[in-house]
Amino acid sequence: MSVVSFTRNGNFIGLLLANTILGFAMPMLLILGGLTGLQLASDTALVTLPASVQTLAGMLAAAPFSVVMGRFGRRAGFAAGGILALVGAGIGAFALITGNFVLLCLGHFILGAALSSFQYFRFAAAEVVSPDWQPVAISLMLTSGLVAAIGGPQIFIMAKDALAPIPLAGAYVALAAVIVVGMVPLALVRIPTAPIAKTHATTKRFASFAVLRRGPVRRAVGIAAISQGVMIFMMIPTPLAMLGCGFTEAVAGDVIRWHVVAMFAPSFVTGFLIKWFGKESIALTGLVILAIAAVAGAAGLSSAHFYGSLILLGVGWNFSFIGATSMLASAVTDAEKSAVQGVNDTIIALVSTICAFAAGLVVTGLGWAVVAIVSMIIVVLAVGALVLSKAQPASA
Incomplete structure (x- = not known):
């Protein structure tokens, strides 16, 4: 693959655009996790619980999302993550409207699971280019983090009071909008589905450890x-x-x-x-x-x-x-x-x-x-x- 064909690779460009937009979610949630916990938690010891359960969910959901992508394709996995993110953002906004801390934690748990699916963009990028360009594709995919670090907090600042007088609820609505916009480029992406090995179920279960x-x-x-x-x-x-x-x-x-x-x-x-x-x-x-x-x-x-x-x-x-x-x-x-x-x-x-x-x-x-x-x-x-x-x- 030449430099020209790499820069004209529509699948890679679509993945890069989607990952860049969806990447805004992480810094927004880093801010929201602590501030909303402080707003709704009945005990100061529980302030970081929304952020903690979000991290826990990401750990639990990483392997299942990879299995889903292996069986149904990357786009299906990213779409499932996007739907979960929309649900989590909706629950987060509703939790602030109703003042329900348990719902807030549930929303962040779902959001944490959803965001774990987006971590696979770096692998998807490697699958739509030739082997010699894989390191460049993976590297450029991570540049989205720089854009997100700047844009995410700015979106939070602009949207946090959109549902005033309920503080911060507007940021969850903006998060949902970011997810919707970020999913659009994926509609144009075609990612090859890896072949599924035809082995015994027990073998499959432990194959990754081998x-x-x-x-x-x-x-x-x-x-x-x-x-x-x-x-x-x-x-x-x-x-x-x-x-x-x-x-x-x-x-x-x-x-x-x-x-x-x-x-x-x-x-x-x-x-x-x-x-x-x-x-x-x-x-x-x-x-x-x-x-x-x-x-x-x-x-x-x-x-x-x-x-x-x-x-x-x-x-x-x-x-x-x-x-x-x-x-x-x-x-x-x-x-x-x-x-x-x-x-x-x-x-x-x-x-x-x-x-x-x-x-x-x-x-x-x-x-x-x-x-x-x-x-x-x-x-x-x-x-x-x-x-x-x-x-x-x-x-x-």
């Missing part, structure tokens, strides 16, 4: 899970650590903003770097940058240390996560994709959930320096394990 024993697959899943987990482990407690060091909320927020920019801005070139230097080389480079980010975090508590650490953290995540995704896309057959990708995203979500909860406990109990040191140790151990795994025979 595939994980293969070295290339194991390394791809491991790098993705480690990079996502370390990124979450350091990012989540950063505002709390900065406030504890005397910085203002504005400065802490600006550090997170530049971290998000660093997460997605490199995506414009990461795919090309993978084409030139190889998937595993870029993924390993990402892990090294993550380790350097942890060292920078542990080195001091000035604003420069926080900015530098979180920017490096974003770049390291970008290289390692896109590299790992490209590795997985090329390491499995079409018949294995739905099962293995589901297990991959479930493992990533599980690691992310554990790291999110652990980060708060560590930073409040032991301090920011310990968070950074633990992150560094995890990455160093992961790199060592990957090097040993790479040295094993190909049959491992």
